[in-house]
Amino acid sequence: MKNWSVDEAKFKKEDPEGYEIWRLEQLINFGLDGEKLNARLVKKYWDRLSLDEAARRYLSFLLWPKKKPS
Numbered sequence: 001m002k003n004w005s006v007d008e009a010k011f012k013k014e015d016p017e018g019y020e021i022w023r024l025e026q027l028i029n030f031g032l033d034g035e036k037l038n039a040r041l042v043k044k045y046w047d048r049l050s051l052d053e054a055a056r057r058y059l060s061f062l063l064w065p066k067k068k069p070s
Contacts, residue, residue: 006022020041020045021045021048021049024037024038024041024042024045024049025049025050025051028042028049028051028055028059029051029052029055039063042059042063043063046063
């Protein structure tokens with residue numbers, strides 16, 4: 001992922017948690033560019049991620065699949 005409008009090094013140093021959330025949002029909303037999402041981090045910050053509804057439903061389906069009744 002390449003971002004030209006944010007000084008990532010400064011952001012990461014000043015607000016590490018905010019940087020992680022911002023980076024996850026960027027990866028989900030604008031493309032992974034060959035990277036993989038860290039499911040643990042997505043779950044950790046789930047309530048704080050600003051995602052469009054379709055992306056939120058799809059990721060929810062992938063991260064917390066419903067178990068079939070036996």
